[in-house]
Amino acid sequence: MIALITMLFNDIFRNAKTFDLLSKAKIISVTPSSKFDADDRVVLNFFLFEIKENKELRDSVPLVFRSDKDAMIKDSTIRDAMIKRPPMRIDCTYLVTAWSNESNEIKVQQEHQLILEAFYWLNQFPTIPEEYLPDEVKGKLHYPIPLTVNHLNNDRNTLEFWQALGIPPRPAFYLTATIEMGMNEKTEPTYLVTKHQVNLSTDPNRRSPNPVNPEE
Template sequence: MFQDLDETLKALLDDAAAPAELRAADVSFDTPDKDYRPAEATVNLFLHEVTENRSLRDEARVLGRVADGYTSRLPSLRVDCTYLATAWSAQSGGLKAAEEHRLLGLALQWLSRFPVVAERFLRGALKTPPQPYPLPTTVAQVQENRSTGDFWTALGIAPRPAFPVTVTVTVEPYDEVEELPAVQKVHLRSGLVDDPLFRGVVFDKSLVPVAAATVSVDGTGAQATSGPDGEFAVPGLEFGSYTLTVRASGRPDEQVAVTFAADHQTQTVVLSGA
């Protein structure tokens, strides 16, 4: 993934519309330490920090549509990849500093034109399969209370003019995809607070309606038989907690605890037996 992001940034700097001097420069991703001495004018993009972008974190599962239903998976990870951009010249003295400053300024101006990396620059896994979100870019923005002094000290060289370039990519760390059936039909049932009706639907463990099941409300003597769609209704029942005994042909009897209330007048009973 990171090598594809390197190639993407290189393609951006090599674009035909970029300044000619910037296009003519080499683009390197090597570590700019004390042994780094490029033989030609070079823009160095050193990837030095990879962190999750928590402001873009989404806890909701991602739903997708397929021919006969839906898929559900855990959300993507949004990751900030921060490069440090520096310019290097093979000349000496004042010519060296002038070329480096000019080249660094051109890189800053050009990269600042792309708040989002255009699709035509994307390479490798960033292009196929396509990223689910655009790749935002921030240029020359430094976090508060953050100094590059320790960075240059760790590399063993004197501080140089530089600016950060951060590109946010999407990572899919999870392979598990749950497949869900499509909704076939929706039943709307109304209920009245002053005239409640206890009703429900009996399903087997595969969520197939169970017809001709006897549903008894223990301790009340009330019972009903489910219809072709597994539906049943028991009139005259007061709000409260009850235990239902469900008897269906070829299945063991099952007991289910339910609560009948003004905002919960319809029950779903799923039988666990075969």
């Protein structure tokens, strides 16, 4: 699923026709470093650096898949069904950076323009549109894939992060895609009661076998 997300980013940017630089950028996913070299003219790098469960979206209600056929058992109408645990929702957070193989001022201008265009374009998509999903995934996801764009905090942890990579601080932002894991979880058979018939007597002379005395 993570490899699929990177591929979808590439497709999304290919459609950014109003941004000449962004629509032609190469999309990669590697660890940035001081020795990073952009083989192409401009590159957008999506570095996956954090994965964690989204507990706010955790769902304890099992998923139910109903059949189309009913059956009768005594006074009840039942329908076969399959149940399985809901998938885990996982936040995959990327550090997005822009790179250019130009030099000096042109290099800086291109990288700044590219990161700005990417930030703006991704904010147009609260979720990954279904039209970008490959056929083998369409109709199989239980939830859409939300995208959240956040700026970097200029705190000590961020500075230490750049230092660990051996890179001077540069324009960047975070992108979080919330995916689901457990699509192939095993299902368990069960049945649902869709209708139950209760027969009530309309004979006024028929008394309850255990009548209730209102004076007691």
